[in-house]
Amino acid sequence: MFHFKLAFDSLRKNRESYLPFLLAASTAIALNFLMQLLIDAPGVKSLMMADIVRLLLVLGQVVIGLLSVVIMIYSYSFLRKGKQKEFGLYSILGLKKKDLLKISFIQQGISFVASLLIGLVSGFVFAKLMILLLIKLINGASFKLDFSIPALLFTVAIFTAIFFVLTIVDGVAVYRTKTLDLMKSEKKAANQPKNRWLLFLLGLTALVIGYGLSLTVPTPVKAIKQFFVAALLIIIATYLLFMAASTLVLKALQKKDSYYYQSKHFITVSNMLFRMKQNAVGLASITLLSTMTLVVALTTASMFFGKSSLVNNLFPRTTIVSSTQSSASNHPSFQSIQGSAKKDGISITNEYDFDTSVPFYAKFNEKGQFIPVPQSDNEGVHQGTLMKKSDYEKLTKQKANLSDHEILVYQKGGDSKDAKQLAHKSSLSDGKQRYQIKDKLSSIKNYPDGTNSVYPEIIIVTANDADYQELASTYFDSKASDLVDEHMASWTTRQILFDTDANDDQKDQFFGDLQNKNSATPYNKSIISVQDKSIVLKMSNALYGGFFFIGILFSLSFILATGLMIYYKQISEGKADRDQFDILQKVGMSKNEIKKTIRSQIVWLFGLPIVVSIAHLGFAFPMIQKLLLAFAVPMSVAVYWIMAITILLMIVIYFAIYKITSRTYFKQVTELQR
């Protein structure tokens, strides 16, 4: 009982660092439990694309689990510092190490039980809410969520392990320290920071290159390859610059007498100089965490909101049957499709079809000629398709006046450096023949227009069959490219588009029939595939809805982690700053001036990470845009709104944390010791 009382007392005295630890632990437990519950929820299991969603949730669980461990160890380290002095006193009063260990153990037990109770209950309640959001995002039907014993056991097991580790760390620390060390206050003689030009220059270089990479990335493929390089450079730059640039700037300010020797700048500048030295790494980490929050929120939200326009562009009609055949006469006729439909009791309407060549791969060479590429991994590759004038006119219901060797060109995803080459051209040469570009089209009406290729696409509309054959023989030349062979020049892809009112069961039957016809044909090279808007929509709902949901959870936990870090930073410094403000008050600084000084310091410490992470986001924007294109998500106006809202939300949450922190901090430093 005696030990229990001491343990409890010590926690109460350290509540300013203990409560946030409890909060961190409970939140971590709640989030992990929530993920577990969702993974096991019948509502999620009954989703159309349950496997994708659950896989995403498991991935999310792993990341959140890791983050929980880090945050708990971090916040626990602050709690330990406060406890150390007390334990030193107990030790001098004659408690043995064994007793101290016992007290420490009881404290862990209290924390464990308390945070587990709070965490599990709030996790369950929160899960009930979050499944509503998740199922709504994915357009699922069932919102059922069970209290799952395996989920509970799993969560409890994880956190038992974490607390066990903390207890061991604590025990070793108590066992090893000598009584006198325990009593010593953590007074450290900080040295005046020096200017570090080398670090500054390195950091600046890394930043310029990193930003430059993002701004100049030409294609989505490149974006995927360069993203990690750019991210790494920017991470390095952030750390280096926080370490070096802050000192440089503050020292320059200190040299400016008219600025420095003003009561509102004097203390702030000189304090910040020392603070930035101790805090550079912490602030840089906070900056990167908040940048990550913004990037995750932005990308997942863009994916989610971009998906319907993506699907609509891909599907001008509800269903697309595409058939690739070596001879045009082998394509299934619309009549035969209608026949199958009738048999299955389905009506189909608004039909149309058109033929194109199969895709080929080409690029602009140094002479500006558009020539076949040997392999697909070459720089500047475009995916090309040939279309006859008759098909173009059928699609658009417009006359195209093309004479011999005149073409129309339509380019998709065309804002990359390579693709822009075409914009300056009035003619296109395939290396043998020059074709006059009659018009550069901005769209082809009724053409299924989703960018689902990672390469920029070019569609060439030819004036007549002779031109078509000529171009086909150039691009489907196995001597020039490994990706094609000569036979393919005569192959065609026919896309038949129509609307159906079929329900899911009817569709299964109907699409099965269409594809069975395919297997009955004697040509083994022929392919018939059926794509349905509702199925693709469901799939992208599951994928992007799942992404978005996890993005929301990640952002929440990142923001919470960041807030906690700032809070601890301030509080741990508040204890050290108390002496200083005590002196200032005696020397004649009024409470009001102290308040102002404190405020401007905290504003700097809070504001800097936010401002820098918004700058990072701004520069990362072009690259994110390209990355999204790689996932076939076009950037829409909505994305700017999402960005603005995310930033606003983050600032609001930060402001709340700032308010709480500065109040506690101010209370701490102005308590005069008498």
Place this chain on the structure above:
Amino acid sequence: MALLSVNHLKKEYKSKRSTQKVQALKDVDFQVDEGEFIAIMGESGSGKSTLLNCIATLDKPTAGHILLNGDELASLKDKNLAEYRRDHLGFVFQDFNLLDTLSVKDNIYLPLVLAKNTKGKEEKLDVLAKQLGIADLLNKYPYELSGGQQQRVAIGRALITKPELLLCDEPTGALDSKNAEDILNVFGDCHEAGQTILMVTHSSLSASHAGRVLFIKDGTVFHQLYRGDKSEQEMLVAINDAMTNMLGGQA
């Protein structure tokens, strides 16, 4: 008229847990003339620190008056206290209380900057630095200095505003005897230059440098001793005699 006059000062503390009041100062009454160097002596718990805090406006008396140049300190509003402190008073503390984040130069400038009175600060610093023998330390930081050097810097900070009254709280308490002697000589020089000094101490040696010594016991001025034309050595003997009497009276 006296520069500082303390009239029937009384200070009671209420302890947090009980309603019982602790009387730190019962009835303290004395005057300080301009240019005087006064030491206030007393044992721990005699109330001398409370007295200093009241004069320093860091604490409010329960009853009685403190007048500095005719200004009633108790009637000052809370928000004007800080301003009053930095304009009229200088402080020297036992543990120096320099700011580690400021260079020596900036530590001394601090009161001027707070008072927004930085004009001609270089000349003021020049004079003080020479007088205190810290001219070659100005660009160092407090943690690079010895205790004696730090206390000189602290004195510089206290004097740069040319305060009417210099308040010292055990200024040699954290120093070895050599450094303590040096610091006391600095006070002696200041006193000769016309600075009024009020020093709280329990060291007879420190007090022996003063022109007048007040002995505080149980919250009242128990005895006072004028130096007259005594040497420091004779003064020390006299102080020790008085202390013995005071303690004897207790026994």
